[in-house]
Amino acid sequence: MGCLRIIRRMPHDAHDDHPHSLLPPDPALRVRALETILTGKGLIDPAALDAIIDTYQHRIGPQNGARVVARAWADPAFRARLLADADPVIAEMGLYGRQGEHIVAVENTDTVHNIVVCTLCSCYPWPLLGIPPGWYKSDAYRARVVREPRKVLADFGLTLPQDMAVRVWDSTAEVRYLVIPMRPAGTEGWDEEALMRCVTRDSMIGTGVAARPEAGS
Numbered sequence: 001m002g003c004l005r006i007i008r009r010m011p012h013d014a015h016d017d018h019p020h021s022l023l024p025p026d027p028a029l030r031v032r033a034l035e036t037i038l039t040g041k042g043l044i045d046p047a048a049l050d051a052i053i054d055t056y057q058h059r060i061g062p063q064n065g066a067r068v069v070a071r072a073w074a075d076p077a078f079r080a081r082l083l084a085d086a087d088p089v090i091a092e093m094g095l096y097g098r099q100g101e102h103i104v105a106v107e108n109t110d111t112v113h114n115i116v117v118c119t120l121c122s123c124y125p126w127p128l129l130g131i132p133p134g135w136y137k138s139d140a141y142r143a144r145v146v147r148e149p150r151k152v153l154a155d156f157g158l159t160l161p162q163d164m165a166v167r168v169w170d171s172t173a174e175v176r177y178l179v180i181p182m183r184p185a186g187t188e189g190w191d192e193e194a195l196m197r198c199v200t201r202d203s204m205i206g207t208g209v210a211a212r213p214e215a216g217s
């Protein structure tokens with residue numbers, strides 16, 4: 001019983017005024033403990049860890065995918081190569097990386113809208129889109145998008161014409177998909193940087209569409 005009392009007084013409760021309550025919450029504490037042990041044993045290099053964290057916080061994100069899309073809009077030869085075999089094209093742009101070893105680009109058209117899911121877990125093209133959003137990993141999205149994609153899209157505020165086909169792509173550990181959304185009207189002659197601002201993360205998953213930013217934004 002004494003043991004049980006101690007467990008109950010463990011410092012995870014924010015209302016506990018025991019001095020241990022200053023410790024970080026449980027998962028963070030475990031991570032820190034692991035990091036300390038692994039560093040002490042010389043198995044990891046803290047500087048390398050910092051570099052990885054910096055990469056995911058600052059360098060990897062939807063802006064990478066947006067650059068690919070913007071270039072595909074602006075350069076028909078690039079788009080053709082991307083659609084035929086995305087991997088070498090992505091690698092040329094320096095965007096090849098973990099969780100994105102094999103990318104397939106699929107293109108939205110006047111008649112086809114593509115949407116991406118991972119029904120099994122949460123496979124996602126990290127080097128192009130960053131860390132997946134919470135809803136992408138949810139049971140509800142993963143189950144419903146296959147059965148009723150139009151209803152799921154409506155929940156995202158996107159209503160497609162009835163005669164537009166919807167294609168659902170199921171990601172796996174081997175294959176990750178990038179949707180090339182349709183280029184918004186009124187962007188003729190825009191350079192790559194300007195075009196990138198039309199490309200949202202959701203438009204590259206297929207739960208949204210690309211949109212021309214309002215003037216001045």
Ligand code: FE
Binds near residue numbers: 171
């Ligand atoms: Fe998965």
